[in-house]
Amino acid sequence: MxxxxxxxxxxxxxxxxxxxxxxxxxxxxxxxxxxxxxxxxxxxxxxxxxxxxxxxxxxxxxxxxxxxxxxxxGMLAKPASRVVICEDAAPFVSKGKTAFAKHVMNVDPELRAGDEVIVVDESDTIMATGQLLLSPHEAIRMDRGPAVDVRRGIAQS
Structure with a gap:
């Protein structure tokens, strides 16, 4: 081998x-x-x-x-490995900006803080990739602070 x-x-x-x-x-x-x-x-x-x-x-x-x-x-069924953000935050997150907890609409409940995630908008379009900083429960319920440390957005050059 x-x-x-x-x-x-x-x-x-x-x-x-x-x-x-x-x-x-x-x-x-x-x-x-x-x-x-x-x-x-x-x-x-x-x-x-x-x-x-x-x-x-x-x-x-x-x-x-x-x-x-x-x-x-394309392979993972919703909501696997996804963090869904609201439409208002999508333009910023797609440029590589941090996704804040107040913008999180939904999170795969199987995720844990520190996991690699795909950040999508409400229509399941990929916006970015990054690392989840909070538990799914915290990411949905908190209304301040960062939820996903975005590594790369789709609009970054």
Missing amino acids: SNDDKNLKKVRIMADIQFGKGCGEILFPDGVTFQLSKTKRVRQIQYNGKHMATVRAKDGMLTLSIDGAVALH
Whole structure:
């Protein structure tokens, strides 16, 4: 088994654990390429020249790019891995700005604080990807403070 095969198997397992069974093959189809760190650990995963995800160095979790979010979004049934924000906040969040708790309309109840999420508007259009900072219960009920630390918005250049 080559190093690329080992890396592919590893990142698919990571995606299945983090996002649900079957997500690894959707997010990382055959033919993905890996960018490795100096210590030969997987850092970035690309497919057909598109950046799909990054392996976070501090904890080994995957962070999604917009292309990675698009791949998962089509496979995951609502509300899986999603934070729904109100239409008023959508233009700001799509530019990479923080999603605040007062703008959160709905959250996947299976999520936990620290999980990687896909931020969508009320019509389930992808706005951004980021890290959930609150529990789903807190994100819906609180009316102040950040709910999602947005990593990348769809309108960012």
